[in-house]
Amino acid sequence: MAGDWFQALVLEQQEDGATKATLKELSPDTLPDGDVDIAVAYSSLNYKDGLAVTGEGRIIRSFPFVPGIDLAGTVLRSESPDYRPGDRVILTGWGIGERHWGGFAQRARVRSEWLVPLPAGLDLRGAMALGTAGFTAMLAVMALEQYGLAPDEREVVVTGAAGGLGSIAVALLAAGGHNVVASSGRAEAHAYLSDLGARQIIDRGVLSAPSKRPMESERWAGAVDTVGGETLAGLLRSMSYQSAIAVCGLAGGHELHTTVYPLILRGVSLLGIDSVMCPQERRRAAWARLAQQMPGHLMDSISQVVPLREVPALSRAILAGQVRGRIVVDVNA
Numbered sequence: 001m002a003g004d005w006f007q008a009l010v011l012e013q014q015e016d017g018a019t020k021a022t023l024k025e026l027s028p029d030t031l032p033d034g035d036v037d038i039a040v041a042y043s044s045l046n047y048k049d050g051l052a053v054t055g056e057g058r059i060i061r062s063f064p065f066v067p068g069i070d071l072a073g074t075v076l077r078s079e080s081p082d083y084r085p086g087d088r089v090i091l092t093g094w095g096i097g098e099r100h101w102g103g104f105a106q107r108a109r110v111r112s113e114w115l116v117p118l119p120a121g122l123d124l125r126g127a128m129a130l131g132t133a134g135f136t137a138m139l140a141v142m143a144l145e146q147y148g149l150a151p152d153e154r155e156v157v158v159t160g161a162a163g164g165l166g167s168i169a170v171a172l173l174a175a176g177g178h179n180v181v182a183s184s185g186r187a188e189a190h191a192y193l194s195d196l197g198a199r200q201i202i203d204r205g206v207l208s209a210p211s212k213r214p215m216e217s218e219r220w221a222g223a224v225d226t227v228g229g230e231t232l233a234g235l236l237r238s239m240s241y242q243s244a245i246a247v248c249g250l251a252g253g254h255e256l257h258t259t260v261y262p263l264i265l266r267g268v269s270l271l272g273i274d275s276v277m278c279p280q281e282r283r284r285a286a287w288a289r290l291a292q293q294m295p296g297h298l299m300d301s302i303s304q305v306v307p308l309r310e311v312p313a314l315s316r317a318i319l320a321g322q323v324r325g326r327i328v329v330d331v332n333a
Contacts, residue, residue, distance in 0.1 A: 008105030019055025043103030071103030151177030229253025
């Protein structure tokens with residue numbers, strides 16, 4: 001950075017209501033309130049970021065605005081006793097990139113209680129190869145484990161498996177010894193999903209196909225659902241007795257048309273996964289487990305690094321389902 005000025009991707013609203021994303025040089029005086037300043041090294045591109053940058057999701061309500069729901073970097077200034085200059089930190093959730101300026105910038109000013117220290121075993125780039133997607137995937141795995149899911153030969157399915165969250169969920173479950181089935185609509189992703197540890201890949205249409213039956217044959221011992229809509233309804237019909245679905249996405253729709261039969265006759269549970277307001281203790285535990293359990297060789301295979309200037313084009317691609325795995329954004333490139 002030249003002097004104190006820094007580069008950021010700034011969203012502005014046009015007269016016709018459209019959102020325009022432009023790279024700009026900003027002064028630190030423009031940053032929002034917060035007790036910690038961070039030199040951002042990396043961010044990442046998520047589906048929610050795609051909605052914000054393109055304006056399709058109407059996520060951003062005040063302009064100008066710096067999006068990016070993830071960031072990892074080094075503390076520059078701190079008024080908090082919990083952090084000192086030089087500390088490496090991660091920030092996901094808490095409304096950054098939605099209500100508070102986010103990570104698509106070389107500098108950020110945030111509240112210290114939102115931060116997580118970078119755990120041993122992760123570097124800043126690796127933290128953003130995981131980002132909100134990896135953090136949410138680990139929360140989903142932890143919820144299924146707490147419900148009682150244990151490694152055996154019963155099948156555990158991950159929907160939207162070629163996406164960022166789904167990819168990491170497949171890798172985590174496979175590394176934990178589970179028999180993972182990956183559901184995806186992308187035939188070209190089969191080899192990729194097998195490399196992540198999926199023992200079988202099924203077309204997404206298998207789960208989303210309409211049915212007049214309230215329940216189908218029992219198959220799944222557990223599930224991580226990133227899709228919602230008809231896919232989640234199909235999952236419910238085919239879950240095994242006393243099983244659970246970790247629900248953490250709505251790429252396929254926010255409505256759920258189903259019956260209560262799987263819930264009251266098979267004891268199936270829906271476990272809602274929220275990564276935005278997740279309490280600090282659980283947040284740190286999830287990141288510690290990610291650092292320990294995410295196979296290091298898979299971090300590179302699930303991610304690619306791009307410069308900040310490519311975010312607008314990639315935002316359109318991620319909404320069109322054309323992005324596989326994780327996009328790490330180097331804000332200094």
